Amino acid sequence: MSSKAANKGIVFLMLALGFMFSLPLADRVAEGVGYPDKIIKFIVTAGAGGGEDMEARLLSPFLEKYLGQRIIIENQPGAGGRIAFEKFQKAEPNGYSLVTYTFPKSIIMEFMDKTNYKTMDYVPVYSWSRSSQLLVVHSESWKTFDEFLKAAKSKTLSGGLSGRGSTTHLAALLALDELGIKVNWVPYEGSAGSVAALAGKHLDFTICLATSAVSLINAGKLRPLLLFSERRDPYMPDVPIAKDLGINMEIIPTLRGVEAPPKTPAAIIKILESAFDKATKDPGFIEVAKKRQLILQPTSSREFGRIIANAYPRIGKYQQMLKE
Amino acid sequence: MDMVLQAIEFVFQWQNMAALVGGSVYGIIIGVLPGLGPSAGMALMIPIVLKWNPATALIFMGSLYKCSNYGGSLTAILVNTPGDASNAATILDGYPMCEQGRGNVAMGISATSAMVGGTIGMVVLICMAPWLADFALKFGPAEYFLTAILALSIIAAVVQGATLKGLAAAGLGLLLSTVGFDVITGHLRYTFGWMIIEDGIPLIQGLVGLFAVTQALVLAESASSISRLSKLSGSFWEGVIIYFKHPMAIIRASLIGLVIGVLPAVGQSSAGLLAWAEAKRESKHPETFGQGDPEGLLASETSTNACMPGDLVCTIALGIPGSVGAAIFLGIMIIFGVIPGPLVFAEKADVVYSLFVSLVVTSFVIFIFGATVAKHFAVFTLIRNEIIVPCILVVSLLGSFAIRNMMPDIMISLAFGIVGYLMLKGGFTPIPLLLGLVLGEMVETNYHRALMISGGSYSIFFQSTISKVLIFLTILSFAGPYMGPFWKTLTQGEK
Amino acid sequence: MKEKFKLLDVQLKLALLIIFGFFFFYAIPFPEKSRSFPQLISVVSIIFVLISLFFDFTKQEIVHGEIIDVDDAEVKILDDETKRARKRRFYKAWGIIIVSSAVGFLGGFLFSSLFFFLGFTIFFGEKKDLVKNICIALGMTALIYVTFEIIMGVPLLEGILW
Numbered sequence: 001m002s003s004k005a006a007n008k009g010i011v012f013l014m015l016a017l018g019f020m021f022s023l024p025l026a027d028r029v030a031e032g033v034g035y036p037d038k039i040i041k042f043i044v045t046a047g048a049g050g051g052e053d054m055e056a057r058l059l060s061p062f063l064e065k066y067l068g069q070r071i072i073i074e075n076q077p078g079a080g081g082r083i084a085f086e087k088f089q090k091a092e093p094n095g096y097s098l099v100t101y102t103f104p105k106s107i108i109m110e111f112m113d114k115t116n117y118k119t120m121d122y123v124p125v126y127s128w129s130r131s132s133q134l135l136v137v138h139s140e141s142w143k144t145f146d147e148f149l150k151a152a153k154s155k156t157l158s159g160g161l162s163g164r165g166s167t168t169h170l171a172a173l174l175a176l177d178e179l180g181i182k183v184n185w186v187p188y189e190g191s192a193g194s195v196a197a198l199a200g201k202h203l204d205f206t207i208c209l210a211t212s213a214v215s216l217i218n219a220g221k222l223r224p225l226l227l228f229s230e231r232r233d234p235y236m237p238d239v240p241i242a243k244d245l246g247i248n249m250e251i252i253p254t255l256r257g258v259e260a261p262p263k264t265p266a267a268i269i270k271i272l273e274s275a276f277d278k279a280t281k282d283p284g285f286i287e288v289a290k291k292r293q294l295i296l297q298p299t300s301s302r303e304f305g306r307i308i309a310n311a312y313p314r315i316g317k318y319q320q321m322l323k324e
Numbered sequence: 325m326d327m328v329l330q331a332i333e334f335v336f337q338w339q340n341m342a343a344l345v346g347g348s349v350y351g352i353i354i355g356v357l358p359g360l361g362p363s364a365g366m367a368l369m370i371p372i373v374l375k376w377n378p379a380t381a382l383i384f385m386g387s388l389y390k391c392s393n394y395g396g397s398l399t400a401i402l403v404n405t406p407g408d409a410s411n412a413a414t415i416l417d418g419y420p421m422c423e424q425g426r427g428n429v430a431m432g433i434s435a436t437s438a439m440v441g442g443t444i445g446m447v448v449l450i451c452m453a454p455w456l457a458d459f460a461l462k463f464g465p466a467e468y469f470l471t472a473i474l475a476l477s478i479i480a481a482v483v484q485g486a487t488l489k490g491l492a493a494a495g496l497g498l499l500l501s502t503v504g505f506d507v508i509t510g511h512l513r514y515t516f517g518w519m520i521i522e523d524g525i526p527l528i529q530g531l532v533g534l535f536a537v538t539q540a541l542v543l544a545e546s547a548s549s550i551s552r553l554s555k556l557s558g559s560f561w562e563g564v565i566i567y568f569k570h571p572m573a574i575i576r577a578s579l580i581g582l583v584i585g586v587l588p589a590v591g592q593s594s595a596g597l598l599a600w601a602e603a604k605r606e607s608k609h610p611e612t613f614g615q616g617d618p619e620g621l622l623a624s625e626t627s628t629n630a631c632m633p634g635d636l637v638c639t640i641a642l643g644i645p646g647s648v649g650a651a652i653f654l655g656i657m658i659i660f661g662v663i664p665g666p667l668v669f670a671e672k673a674d675v676v677y678s679l680f681v682s683l684v685v686t687s688f689v690i691f692i693f694g695a696t697v698a699k700h701f702a703v704f705t706l707i708r709n710e711i712i713v714p715c716i717l718v719v720s721l722l723g724s725f726a727i728r729n730m731m732p733d734i735m736i737s738l739a740f741g742i743v744g745y746l747m748l749k750g751g752f753t754p755i756p757l758l759l760g761l762v763l764g765e766m767v768e769t770n771y772h773r774a775l776m777i778s779g780g781s782y783s784i785f786f787q788s789t790i791s792k793v794l795i796f797l798t799i800l801s802f803a804g805p806y807m808g809p810f811w812k813t814l815t816q817g818e819k
Numbered sequence: 820m821k822e823k824f825k826l827l828d829v830q831l832k833l834a835l836l837i838i839f840g841f842f843f844f845y846a847i848p849f850p851e852k853s854r855s856f857p858q859l860i861s862v863v864s865i866i867f868v869l870i871s872l873f874f875d876f877t878k879q880e881i882v883h884g885e886i887i888d889v890d891d892a893e894v895k896i897l898d899d900e901t902k903r904a905r906k907r908r909f910y911k912a913w914g915i916i917i918v919s920s921a922v923g924f925l926g927g928f929l930f931s932s933l934f935f936f937l938g939f940t941i942f943f944g945e946k947k948d949l950v951k952n953i954c955i956a957l958g959m960t961a962l963i964y965v966t967f968e969i970i971m972g973v974p975l976l977e978g979i980l981w
Contacts, residue, residue, distance in 0.1 A: 053367065054655045061371050073367075074729060083519050083730075112510075158777050163507075186465075186773045189507050192651070196588055196644045202464030202777065211658075215643030215665035288374070291661045488871040492835060495864030499842045502857045511853045514845060544912035544943065545905045710944035711955060714935040717916070718959070722928065722967060731924050734931075738916065750831035768856040 035095055035268050036069045042258070043074050043088065043099045045081030045106075051211060055129060055256050056100045058288050062279035067272075082109055082117075089117035091261040095268035098125065103255040103304075104311050108170055111319045123264045124308060126276035127257030127299035129289070132229035133171035134239070136213050136222045137205045138198055145225040145245055148205070152181040160194025160206030161185045167254045171228050172207045173318050178242075178249045198222060209254070210236065211293060229253065235293045252311060255297070257304055273301045328450070331677035334379065335685060343380045344682050347387030348689050354388070355395020358405050358532050358720040360727075362392035362649040370656065378660035379675045383682040385656055389649050390632050390683055393592075394438050394690050397625060401430045402550070402704050403716055405536035409527060409762055410592030410631065412755060413600040413624030415535065420616035425553035427702030432563020433621050435694025440567070441629030442687030444578040445585070449633040450680050453669070456634070457641035460586045465773035466784045470794035471587065472766040475594040478601045478801045479759050490756045493747070497760020498767065500525050507765070508772045520732050529724045529733045530761060533740025534754045536720035541745050544713045551705035560699035566618045573603050573623055581627035585634020588646040592631045593762050597755070599627030633683065640664045640676065829875055832868050839865045911942055929968070933960045 042060065046052040053075060060071045076084035084099065085106050091097045099122070106119045135145070142148040151157065162168040168191065176183060186203060188194040191212035197203045199221050206213075210233060216222040217236075224239045230251055232241055242249040258276065260269060279285055280298050289296055299307070334340065354365035366385055373381040396407020401418030414434070421430040449456070463471070476494055503514040504524035515521055543550065567574075577599040584595040603623035604613040613620045635646040636653075643664040645651035657664055662672045669676060704712070724737045744754050778784035785791055843861035846854045915938035923931030936956030944952045 054370075054659070057367065057370050058374075058659070061374070075367075076728060082522070086519070184776055184779075186776050187507050187510075187769075188773075189769075192588070192644050196461065196638075196642070197464060197773075199642065199644070200461035200464055215663050215668075218663060219643075219665035221642075221665075288659065292659050488867050488874075492832075492864050492867045492871065495860050495867065496835065496838065498860045499839070499857055499864070502842075502860075506853045509850050509853045511850055513849060513853055513857070514842070541909065541912055544939075545909045547908060547943070708944070708948075710939045710942075710948075710952060713912070713943065714932075714939040714956075715959070718932040718935050718963065722932070722963065725928055726967065731928070734920060734923065734928075738920065746827070746831060750827045752831065771856070772852055 035271055036067055038096065039070045039072055040067065040095070041072050041074055041097050043076050043084050043097065045076060045084045045099065045101065051131070051209065052100060052102050052256060054292070055294065058292065059128065059279055059285060062282045062285045063275055065282070066275040066278045081105060082115060085109075085119075086116045088261055089121065093123075093261045093264035095260060095264060095272065097261065098272070099259050101257055101259050102167065103127065103257060103308065104170070104252060104315060105167055107308070107311055107315055108167070111315055119308060120312070121262040122259040123262065123269055124301050124304040125258045125260055125269055125272045126280075126301060127255045127304045127307075128276065128280040128296060129256045129294045130297045131209050131211065131254045131256070131295070132227055132233060133168055133207050133254070134210045134213060134224050134228070134236075135175070135205060135207050135226040136195070136198065136217070136224050138201055139220055139223045140201075141204070141223075142225070143223070145240065148225055149179065149181070152179075152183070156182050156184050157204035158184040158186055160191075160197055160203045160208075161187045162191040162194055162206070162208050162212075163187070163189055168207055168209065170252065170315065170318065171254075174250050174252065175207070175228060177318070178247060195222070214293065233295065235295075250314065252314060255299065255304075255307070257299065269301060327673050327677045328681065330674065331681040334674070334678045335383065335682045339377075340380050340383050340678070340682070343376070343384040344387045344686060345689060347384040348391040348686055348693070351388035351391030352395040352398070352690075352693065355392035355397075355407050356399050358396075358399055358407050358528075358536055358723045360723045361408055361528070362389045363652050364726070365392065366649070366652045366656065370659075373656075374659070378662060379678045381660060382657065382662070382675060382679050385653055386679050386683055387686045387689070389653055390442065390686050391690060392649070393628060393632060394434070397434050397438075397628065398431075398698060398701060401434060401621075402427065402701060403536070404539040404550075405716070405720055406531060408592075409531055409758065410596060410628050412531075412593050412758060413596030414621065414628070416600060416614050416624065416755070417617050417620035418625075419550075420614070421618070421621065422550055422702070422705045423552050424616050425551045425556050425705075426558045426616065427551065427705045428556055428560050428699055429558040429563040429566065429618065430621060431694055431698045431702055432560040433567050433618055434563075434625050435560075435691045435698060436564045436567040437622050437625030438629050438694070439687045439691035440574060441578055441581060441626035442633070442690070443684055444574075444626075445582050445630035445633030446680055446684045446687070448578075448582055449637055450677075453637050453641050456582075456586050456637045460588060460638050461642070462788070462790060463587055464788075465770040465777065467788065467790050467794065468587075468590070468766060469770040469774055470785065470791055470798070471590060472763045472770070474794050474798045474801065475590075475598060476756075476759060476763055476767070477798055479594075479597050479756055489752050493752050493754070494756040494760040497757040497762075498764040499760075500530075500757075501761050501764025502768065507769050520730060520736075524765070525761065526727065526733060526736065527761060528727055529736045530740045531758060532720045532724040533737035534744040534758060536716055537737055537741025538744030538748065538754070540713050540716045540720075541741060542748065543709060543716070547709050549706050549709055549712060554706065556702050556706070560695060563618070567622050570619055570622060573606070573619055574626055576602060576606070577623040577626040578630040581630030582634045584627075585631035585646065586637050587634075588638045588644050590766070591647065591762060592628055592635070593759065595631040596624040596628045597759065600624040629687070636683075640668060826875075829872065832872050832875070835868050836865060839868070908943070912939075915939060915942065929960065929964055932963050933957075936960060 042056055044053045044056050056073055060073060064071050088099050106117070109115055110119065137148060142151060161172060188197070191208035194203065194206040195208060195213050195216060198206045199216055210227070213222055213224070217224055224236060227233055227236070227239045227241045228249065228251055229241055233239065242251070260272070277298060280296060286296065335344070350365060351362065354360055354362060365388055369384070369388070373384055393408070393410060396411040397414045397418070399405050399407040400411040400414035402422055404415050404419040406412045406415060418430050418434070421427065479494070501524065504512065504522055506513055512522060580599045580602060581595045584590050584598065585592065600620055600623050603619055604610045607613065607619060635650050638644045638646050639650040639654050641664070643654065645654045654664060662668060662675050721734050721737055724733050725731065727733065747754050747757070774784050786795070839861040843858050846857040915935065919931045919934035919938060922934050933956070936959055937953065940952035940956050941949070
């Protein structure tokens with residue numbers, strides 16, 4: 001390489017480096033004053049298109065209205081969300097980085113393996129919806145839950161599991177523990193696979209989120225037998241809940257909410273909480289939520305925090321079974 | 325029939341056509357960038373389309389989804405990098421055509437494939453959706469396992485001239501697919517504490533490395549532009565004419581694409597490769613495949629384009645998405661109150677049929693795009709080396725980065741780049757490795773699931789009719805190449 | 820016989836044997852269901868590679884060839900001069916890649932792309948095109964910034980430094 005070219009190369013290298021170092025560094029934000037004054041980032045711990053992601057994207061236009069700032073959604077689904085959670089533990093508590101969260105997903109993971117984050121450290125902001133798990137069978141098999149239970153006690157059925165360490169997994173374990181039945185669990189990643197296998201009669205039953213099976217149920221191919229919840233689902237009023245059938249089952253609901261990094265100042269949390277509350281109660285959002293068959297359950301920051309704290313010991317009981 | 329006519333009328337209203345064309349262009353752009361798939365594109369547009377009429381919104385998203393595949397094949401042909409795993413087969417004959425300066429012809433073939441494959445696929449879909457859906461449901465874990473094995477054996481044997489090397493590469497791919505979280509037991513395999521591979525070796529990043537980075541290195545080394553000649557020969561319309569000279573190949577490829585597309589989760593990557601392998605087998609001059617034979621290109625392209633309608637079958641008729649893009653599309657349908665399932669044809673027929681019709685129209689839009697815009701893209705193959713190499717590197721590494729926004733993903737791509745480069749130098753083709761990586765999970769998890777359901781009995785793999793057919797086809801694919809010479813020696817011996 | 824070991828083909832196959840062995844060995848502590856598939860595939864693949872090596876060592880001629888492109892099944896024979904020039908370019912390319920990636924870790928991917936373009940245009944291009952190339956490089960970087968950071972929200976400026 002001739003020296004002329006080398007010289008030119010060096011000049012441009014210096015220019016580039018100068019460019020790099022002269023860019024203004026990110027500014028730090030004062031506590032609560034003037035918040036929010038720039039773009040807020042939502043980290044969604046699931047892939048684009050899934051339930052969690054959809055809900056975040058549906059809610060964000062309404063949030064933007066009440067916060068007066070743009071919201072950007074970033075998907076960080078790695079390792080079931082664990083990578084995102086661990087990064088989040090060290091995030092800047094300035095309110096510009098929030099994590100949308102399907103409770104109790106991160107807690108379950110803490111019990112399954114050593115993690116570098118603690119859900120207890122996060123500051124809960126708000127929770128807006130809840131989803132419940134459903135026990136589904138093929139419409140050509142058992143017609144009521146009692147029939148199913150009888151069959152399950154007499155032989156080992158094969159059931160679809162929508163993912164280890166997922167909220168569905170936990171619900172399934174809670175159910176079995178109470179009912180005292182043994183099941184041959186066939187693991188799938190996500191509910192689409194297990195629902196499809198059930199529809200093709202390759203499995204005896206599956207437990208999944210209501211929204212995953214809704215189309216096949218409506219089409220008459222699948223039948224829901226039991227809803228794992230404390231009250232009936234308004235979109236599926238005929239499906240009994242455990243209490244109706246006289247079964248005392250431990251229910252840990254699946255809530256979708258948002259959290260802020262550890263040590264986020266209370267002033268910022270208050271602003272966020274109120275914005276979320278208004279957005280969740282916005283008639284426009286309620287309209288959209290209805291179409292998506294979302295059950296809205298506005299939960300304040302304090303309440304959410306309490307639910308999270310309560311969950312720890314309850315989930316802890318199942319730690320051994322989760323690890324299997 | 326009424327419904328279809330009404331739908332046609334609806335689609336051609338100006339705002340729907342605008343949505344259609346807009347979605348198409350956007351989809352092509354998204355598809356061209358390696359790594360960035362339709363999922364990101366669709367997700368970004370959700371807030372914007374929320375305010376639209378449901379049918380219009382679905383037309384937009386549907387065109388987006390379909391065109392992203394076409395965009396991916398453009399990159400595959402011009403730069404030897406599949407925009408997405410489903411375009412993998414396209415590089416086999418598409419890129420050599422560009423090297424020979426016949427990029428225009430390749431553009432013609434790919435646009436025509438999109439038009440014809442897409443139309444055939446949609447027409448079959450419109451007529452037979454419920455039956456196809458029922459067929460798909462018959463595939464349980466045992467059948468999926470056998471399908472994956474069949475796909476792997478055909479591909480390993482046919483794509484690489486040296487079968488043993490192909491099988492070894494496929495084996496490596498299969499092993500790499502076991503890295504990470506095991507769905508069956510929950511155990512973490514081969515991760516050595518690295519969180520970034522806990523979900524497994526990320527597919528797109530690996531694909532980008534194996535093909536884009538490798539190709540960039542090869543180009544850098546050779547100091548030439550993509551086209552070895554300094555002028556382009558042939559034309560777009562030449563490609564179109566060549567396409568229509570192979571009706572049997574077109575039909576075969578469409579069928580393969582449609583069937584594979586219908587099975588949820590098999591993935592479109594296999595569709596293109598299987599069609600290519602099949603075309604090579606049936607061809608009178610199999611040696612030219614992989615050297616820029618138009619028949620190879622048209623087979624793989626037609627098949628991938630027929631695949632997407634198949635993908636939609638399960639998504640719309642059953643509510644079971646066949647791929648990540650389909651899952652997002654499903655979510656969008658639900659938001660607009662079009663709940664998928666067998667009832668959707670009765671309740672929301674107007675929306676559904678307008679979607680179908682719009683997809684047929686989209687196929688033609690792609691052709692028009694190809695004839696007007698894409699045919700000029702072949703000039704990319706003439707760009708000088710020092711510009712095209714960083715272009716390829718930056719765009720594809722960016723795509724690789726943008727999936728999880730993690731810089732280490734770029735390291736993964738670069739690592740695969742070295743692997744790909746070494747493979748080439750050593751006489752291995754990377755495609756069986758890619759397929760092993762893609763299909764590995766399907767092979768392993770369904771193997772275990774089937775055994776779990778049967779309680780450990782292997783008979784489950786032989787039970788259904790579908791299983792028996794699959795096993796037969798697999799044996800045929802191994803024995804097939806030897807049957808010809810075998811018969812010859814037999815008959816000669818008798819003389 | 821020693822000749823054969825110099826072939827990249829053979830070296831790769833030996834490397835594959837080691838890799839497959841590694842997969843097999845590390846699978847031993849896995850639970851049974853997690854273990855069976857990797858071990859099966861490793862064993863089968865090792866057999867394939869061994870058979871292939873057997874053919875390699877019993878073949879009479881040696882073909883020093885390589886596949887030129889990702890999909891080309893032809894094997895071309897190159898002369899030494901070309902090979903040396905190619906090797907030099909290959910290492911240059913890698914140098915640029917490594918520096919650009921390192922820059923990316925520090926300052927974010929936007930700088931990687933800048934360095935990629937500058938690097939290749941400066942070190943691979945003709946001197947007469949230098950100014951034109953650098954303009955293209957800066958232009959492309961700007962275009963990428965606009966498209967990805969602003970329109971798509973991809974974080975191009977996040978790195979260890981800030």
